[in-house]
Amino acid sequence: MTNVLNEWAFIGVFFLLAPLLPSLPIAIAALISPRKPNAIKQATYECGLETVGDTWVQFKVQYYVFGLIFLVFDVEMVFLFPWALAYQQLDFFAFAAGLLFIFLLTDALFYAWGKNALEWS
Amino acid sequence: MESRSTPNQFLRLGITLVILAVIGGGLIALLNGITGQACLNNLSSCLTNNGWNPGIAGFVPILLGVLGVATFPLLVTILLIWVERKFAARIQDRIGPNRVGPFGLIQPLADVLKLLTKEDITPTGADKPIYNLAPPFMVASVLLIWAVVPFTPYHYGVDLEIGAIYFVAVASIATLAVIMGGWASNNKYALLGAFRTVALLVSYEIPLAMALLVPVLLAGSMSMVGIVEAQGAMWFMFMAPIATLLFFISSQAEVGRAPFDLIEAESELIAGFNIEYSGMKFAMFFAGEFMHVFTNGVLMAILFTGGWWGPFAYEAPLLGFFYLMIKSSFWYFISLWVRNSLPRFRVDQVMNLNWKILVPISILNLIMMALMLRIALGFEQSAGIVVTDFFSALPRTGFLLIGNVVVLVVVWLWLGRQGRQQRQLEEMNRFSVTATGD
Amino acid sequence: MANMAMTTAAQNEWQGDLSELKGLVSERALTGETMMLNMGPHHPSTHGVLRLLLELDGEEIVSCIPDVGYLHTGIEKNIEAKTYEKGVTLTDRMDYLAPMSNNMVFCMAIEKLTDLDVPERAQVIRTICLELTRLNSHLVWLGTHAIDMGAMSVFLYCFREREMILDMFEMLSGQRMMGSYIRPGGVWRDLPQEFLPALETFLNYFPAKIDDYERLLTNNPVWIDRTQGIGVIEPDVALAYGITGPSLRASGVNWDIRKTSPYLTYGHYSFDVPLGEHGDVYDRYIVRVREMRESVSIIRQALKHLTQASGGFRSNNRKFVPPPRSELGQSMEAVIHHFKLWTEGFSAPDAEVYMAIESPRGEIGCYLHGTGGNKPRRVHFKTPSLIHISALSMITKNHFIADVVAIIGSVDIVLGDCDR
Numbered sequence: 009m010t011n012v013l014n015e016w017a018f019i020g021v022f023f024l025l026a027p028l029l030p031s032l033p034i035a036i037a038a039l040i041s042p043r044k045p046n047a048i049k050q051a052t053y054e055c056g057l058e059t060v061g062d063t064w065v066q067f068k069v070q071y072y073v074f075g076l077i078f079l080v081f082d083v084e085m086v087f088l089f090p091w092a093l094a095y096q097q098l099d100f101f102a103f104a105a106g107l108l109f110i111f112l113l114t115d116a117l118f119y120a121w122g123k124n125a126l127e128w129s
Numbered sequence: 130m131e132s133r134s135t136p137n138q139f140l141r142l143g144i145t146l147v148i149l150a151v152i153g154g155g156l157i158a159l160l161n162g163i164t165g166q167a168c169l170n171n172l173s174s175c176l177t178n179n180g181w182n183p184g185i186a187g188f189v190p191i192l193l194g195v196l197g198v199a200t201f202p203l204l205v206t207i208l209l210i211w212v213e214r215k216f217a218a219r220i221q222d223r224i225g226p227n228r229v230g231p232f233g234l235i236q237p238l239a240d241v242l243k244l245l246t247k248e249d250i251t252p253t254g255a256d257k258p259i260y261n262l263a264p265p266f267m268v269a270s271v272l273l274i275w276a277v278v279p280f281t282p283y284h285y286g287v288d289l290e291i292g293a294i295y296f297v298a299v300a301s302i303a304t305l306a307v308i309m310g311g312w313a314s315n316n317k318y319a320l321l322g323a324f325r326t327v328a329l330l331v332s333y334e335i336p337l338a339m340a341l342l343v344p345v346l347l348a349g350s351m352s353m354v355g356i357v358e359a360q361g362a363m364w365f366m367f368m369a370p371i372a373t374l375l376f377f378i379s380s381q382a383e384v385g386r387a388p389f390d391l392i393e394a395e396s397e398l399i400a401g402f403n404i405e406y407s408g409m410k411f412a413m414f415f416a417g418e419f420m421h422v423f424t425n426g427v428l429m430a431i432l433f434t435g436g437w438w439g440p441f442a443y444e445a446p447l448l449g450f451f452y453l454m455i456k457s458s459f460w461y462f463i464s465l466w467v468r469n470s471l472p473r474f475r476v477d478q479v480m481n482l483n484w485k486i487l488v489p490i491s492i493l494n495l496i497m498m499a500l501m502l503r504i505a506l507g508f509e510q511s512a513g514i515v516v517t518d519f520f521s522a523l524p525r526t527g528f529l530l531i532g533n534v535v536v537l538v539v540v541w542l543w544l545g546r547q548g549r550q551q552r553q554l555e556e557m558n559r560f561s562v563t564a565t566g567d
Numbered sequence: 568m569a570n571m572a573m574t575t576a577a578q579n580e581w582q583g584d585l586s587e588l589k590g591l592v593s594e595r596a597l598t599g600e601t602m603m604l605n606m607g608p609h610h611p612s613t614h615g616v617l618r619l620l621l622e623l624d625g626e627e628i629v630s631c632i633p634d635v636g637y638l639h640t641g642i643e644k645n646i647e648a649k650t651y652e653k654g655v656t657l658t659d660r661m662d663y664l665a666p667m668s669n670n671m672v673f674c675m676a677i678e679k680l681t682d683l684d685v686p687e688r689a690q691v692i693r694t695i696c697l698e699l700t701r702l703n704s705h706l707v708w709l710g711t712h713a714i715d716m717g718a719m720s721v722f723l724y725c726f727r728e729r730e731m732i733l734d735m736f737e738m739l740s741g742q743r744m745m746g747s748y749i750r751p752g753g754v755w756r757d758l759p760q761e762f763l764p765a766l767e768t769f770l771n772y773f774p775a776k777i778d779d780y781e782r783l784l785t786n787n788p789v790w791i792d793r794t795q796g797i798g799v800i801e802p803d804v805a806l807a808y809g810i811t812g813p814s815l816r817a818s819g820v821n822w823d824i825r826k827t828s829p830y831l832t833y834g835h836y837s838f839d840v841p842l843g844e845h846g847d848v849y850d851r852y853i854v855r856v857r858e859m860r861e862s863v864s865i866i867r868q869a870l871k872h873l874t875q876a877s878g879g880f881r882s883n884n885r886k887f888v889p890p891p892r893s894e895l896g897q898s899m900e901a902v903i904h905h906f907k908l909w910t911e912g913f914s915a916p917d918a919e920v921y922m923a924i925e926s927p928r929g930e931i932g933c934y935l936h937g938t939g940g941n942k943p944r945r946v947h948f949k950t951p952s953l954i955h956i957s958a959l960s961m962i963t964k965n966h967f968i969a970d971v972v973a974i975i976g977s978v979d980i981v982l983g984d985c986d987r
Contacts, residue, residue, distance in 0.1 A: 015287045015288070017188070017191055018191050018194060018195065018276065018286060018287040019276060019287060019289070019295075021192060021195045022195045022198075022199065022272075022273060022276045022286070023269075023273065025196070026199060026268070026269035026270075026272040027265040027266060027268075027269040028265075029199055029200075029203065029268070029269075030264065030265040030268035030269065030272075030413045030416070030417075031265045033245065033409050033412070033413070034249075034261075034264065034265070034409045034410055034413065036149075036245060036409075037244070037245045037246075037247070037249060037408055037409035038249060038409075039144065040245060040246060041246055041247055041248050041249055041408055041409075042246075042248050043248060043249075044248065045250070047253070049250060050250060050251065050252055050253045051252065051253065052252050052253070052254065052314075052315060052316050052405070053252070053318070053399075053404055053405060054316065054317060054318070055399075070328075071324050071327050071328055074327070074328045074331065074332060074480065075328075075331060077484075078331045078332055078334070081488075082334065082335070082338075085335070085338045085339070085342075086294065088342055088495075089291075089293065089294055089342065089345060089351060092342045092345040092346040093345055093349065093351050094349075095346050095349065095499065095502070096349045096502075097349075103499070103503060106499070107496060107499065110495065110496055113492065114489070114492050117484070117488060117489065117492070120484075121484070121485070126480065126481070126485060127477075
């Protein structure tokens with residue numbers, strides 16, 4: 009019990025420290041680097057010209073479609089991990105259930121494929 | 130517009146040095162205090178005996194462990210920059226860094242020093258908090274992977290029972306960092322890069338995780354330590370070559386390295402998501418990427434080529450660490466080789482490759498592996514084989530290889546058919562000249 | 568204060584009122600549905616200071632407006648103020664990847680205008696130089712095209728070989744790039760002793776290197792995916808736009824000035840004109856790579872020809888070509904000629920000529936109008952890059968950003984050549 013707790017304490021500390029370690033050099037750089045801002049220096053880089061129109065425009069829906077498909081697959085993937093973990097001890101029924109699940113997953117992929125959700129434009 | 134004068138700069142440098150000295154001195158004092166008690170073996174109980182609060186005493190070894198595990202990849206990265214530049218130089222028939230230090234070895238340090246003193250420019254209109262958070266996140270996501278890396282049979286950050294899922298989870302923080310950086314920069318090139326990331330990095334996580342399922346399946350464990358130990362008899366690379374390849378390709382894509390470097394494609398998007406970053410923040414993105422490539426090498430070594438396994442790894446843990454590094458470097462060099470040889474994909478081609486080729490293959494591969502493993506288990510049970518060494522693992526390897534061959538044949542036939550169809554389509558679409566005049 | 572001035576200068580630039588672009592961009596850009604993106608002038612893969620104003624729907628190009636003039640140097644106008652001989656030096660700076668071609672077309676126009684004869688040996692030397700220039704230019708093209716597509720190593724390999732060519736140019740003229748080696752009436756000086764062995768070494772070394780590039784690219788699936796079917800130019804469209812050179816031949820139109828109206832000694836040599844059939848980026852790549860092989864064979868034939876060629880390295884007409892240094896100490900006439908040529912220059916009749924040759928990029932033409940005096944009234948160069956850029960907005964339609972980069976690389980433009 010303490011062991012598991014210790015493990016997660018380790019991960020917890022790691023989560024806190026991991027962003028801090030790279031922040032350290034950034035902080036040092038912020039202290040010792042020169043700071044002479046001016047309007048042109050801070051202008052958005054767009055090949056040397058003023059940018060035209062807003063950057064944060066409404067963007068093509070295609071990206072979201074891929075995002076959605078990914079989400080479906082990613083969530084289902086998480087369910088597969090326990091199955092794979094216990095695989096060597098599973099009986100035939102659980103084995104078949106796992107396979108069925110994968111087939112459903114594949115079916116989803118081919119459905120999306122058939123609906124042309126996987127085409128870029 | 131002159132905002133700060135030079136003396137101020139020196140003052141800030143002085144303050145920084147003092148702070149660093151205090152931190153360093155404190156650490157040394159702490160270590161001295163600890164080692165003076167000669168209780169390295171069981172630090173927390175020793176500290177408790179010396180009158181420390183048990184809660185804090187239990188925390189100290191964890192903190193030290195975290196620092197140790199997290200600093201190692203950061204230090205390796207500094208060397209990697211040199212290695213990568215030299216290696217690329219060799220491939221491209223040039224010399225590479227050779228001025229600073231012997232063989233240019235100190236070059237990365239010089240670069241770091243230079244970047245430290247570079248002005249940090251935040252573009253107007255940037256979303257500042259997010260803009261500043263993105264670089265540390267990038268590095269953090271890679272560092273976090275190292276928490277579960279088994280360096281030797283006895284040395285690892287932590288042996289998480291769900292190591293594999295943990296890896297998938299923390300690795301995707303990098304995607305988040307890229308999107309944060311790209312979006313917050315308020316730059317169209319950065320935004321395009323960030324959007325490509327959404328499509329690319331996210332998609333390649335599917336075959337990556339699918340390939341990752343295979344070692345989990347074979348080892349019957351999700352812990353990285355367990356997976357390495359399960360490879361004592363036979364490396365998973367020989368049992369599941371297709372999964373190895375899938376994992377390698379997708380991890381190459383996850384890092385955004387050529388031929389998948391379209392998120393920062395310097396010839397199209399100039400630098401993609403990190404176009405507006407300068408100074409140390411840019412360096413962090415850069416370091417994060419380098420570290421990620423090597424981390425992928427380490428993961429390849431752990432998951433498929435037996436981690437620290439090698440002759441006398443149990444007897445001499447340092448040797449195990451050495452083996453791990455050798456294997457990781459091998460994969461790392463292959464990744465560099467690929468990077469320096471191939472042109473870049475286009476965004477729609479990358480998505481096609483993923484969703485229409487890699488994902489179906491990875492699903493098929495997983496099914497075949499599951500089936501063949503079941504058959505192999507049945508065979509082992511009936512023949513009374515217990516997998517303990519190389520020879521007893523041979524039947525299982527044989528069965529799994531048959532599975533791989535089946536997958537290969539199916540894929541070959543299927544891709545061949547698809548390729549022929551596509552070629553016909555392309556020939557139809559590809560305009561053919563009829564009129565030639567002069 | 569300086570900053571203030573800079574700010575106002577930046578503000579005086581086009582401020583991006585989209586209504587000005589009506590008709591050039593789609594309606595959706597005006598409502599802000601699509602994104603306007605400046606690609607260039609400071610962009611790594613626009614091959615110089617080309618600016619493309621792209622209208623993007625996601626990654627797809629809705630419209631593309633090329634904007635040139637960022638490298639305008641006024642070379643044509645400057646030549647009007649210089650004697651003919653001095654004008655040659657300026658032409659080097661136009662298409663800086665193929666300076667010899669520019670020299671050549673300008674000198675050919677002058678020679679036509681003044682009816683100046685060039686000895687055979689000079690012609691052969693010029694041919695060798697032009698083909699070396701073609702190799703030089705195609706190598707830079709291949710390298711930059713490849714690095715635009717992400718193949719970094721090819722870039723360095725190409726520049727490694729180009730270095731040998733530049734070394735040879737340095738032997739010839741003392742300058743690596745802007746040699747001004749070709750002069751009215753011949754070339755600046757005879758081939759130096761070390762040139763021919765160096766050329767021989769290069770010719771033996773180079774074909775294997777072309778094989779190397781091809782091994783990395785030609786059958787590479789990624790390369791094929793990125794280039795086949797991209798940026799198609801149909802032959803009638805290409806002719807309508809006036810596209811020339813390898814870009815035209817990739818569309819299957821058999822037009823090469825070296826063949827159709829042979830200049831120099833090209834008529835003596837047998838060589839193929841590689842043709843494409845699809846007119847896409849891939850075919851333009853294949854055509855240029857084959858052209859490199861042809862160039863090597865032309866140089867080999869020219870070297871054989873050189874041993875039999877008669878005459879000196881430049882014309883003996885002292886009214887146009889300065890006498891050799893050795894004569895200056897002995898002949899009063901030589902001193903006078905020398906003085907006249909280097910102070911006043913030679914005169915050309917009040918007439919107009921147009922000469923065109925096949926530069927690595929396509930047809931480069933020179934229109935020259937003399938005054939009867941020692942300076943031209945008007946010089947105009949018809950350059951391939953300008954025409955290829957003008958076709959960009961047509962070619963890039965409905966492609967991705969990544970394809971734009973591939974297309975720019977494939978039509979092979981040099982902005983110095985375009986803006987002049």
